[in-house]
Amino acid sequence: MPHPPLPSTQSAVLAIEAMAARHGREVSTAHDIGRDRTFAGLVGADGGGADELAAVPHEALVEIAGPPAITVRLFVHDEAVVTVENIPFDVPRDSVPAFLNSVWTGLVHLKQRLFPPSCTMIVTVPGEPSYREAVTLPTLSPWLVRKLR
Numbered sequence: 001m002p003h004p005p006l007p008s009t010q011s012a013v014l015a016i017e018a019m020a021a022r023h024g025r026e027v028s029t030a031h032d033i034g035r036d037r038t039f040a041g042l043v044g045a046d047g048g049g050a051d052e053l054a055a056v057p058h059e060a061l062v063e064i065a066g067p068p069a070i071t072v073r074l075f076v077h078d079e080a081v082v083t084v085e086n087i088p089f090d091v092p093r094d095s096v097p098a099f100l101n102s103v104w105t106g107l108v109h110l111k112q113r114l115f116p117p118s119c120t121m122i123v124t125v126p127g128e129p130s131y132r133e134a135v136t137l138p139t140l141s142p143w144l145v146r147k148l149r
Contacts, residue, residue: 060074068141
């Protein structure tokens with residue numbers, strides 16, 4: 001199922017805040033606006049012209065009360081990193097609200113293997129491939145322990 005497009009950082013922040021409100025979560029947002037404040041502006045600073053004034057870089061860090069502890073870092077070029085209990089996932093900006101909904105509705109689990117020893121956190125977003133990230137076992141929070149299979 002295609003997600004509605006989120007063409008800007010601000011539209012993504014509003015969609016995240018709406019999804020968090022739907023699940024009764026408190027949100028705190030910090031905005032970095034301008035070439036001197038954003039990662040993309042610092043890396044790609046090439047001395048701009050008048051055309052670049054129309055495209056001011058905007059990044060945001062959204063912290064969402066848990067459990068689980070979640071932060072969303074939104075970057076300029078449709079990139080986002082969603083961190084769930086200190087486990088970072090690279091998620092397309094348009095998919096972030098659906099990813100968060102999956103976490104809060106229980107479509108997440110940890111898969112543990114004995115040989116070779118490993119643990120993987122899997123977040124299933126309907127209509128998309130599952131998101132998978134490795135987890136180090138000594139850092140499991142109580143919320144993550146409940147998700148072990």
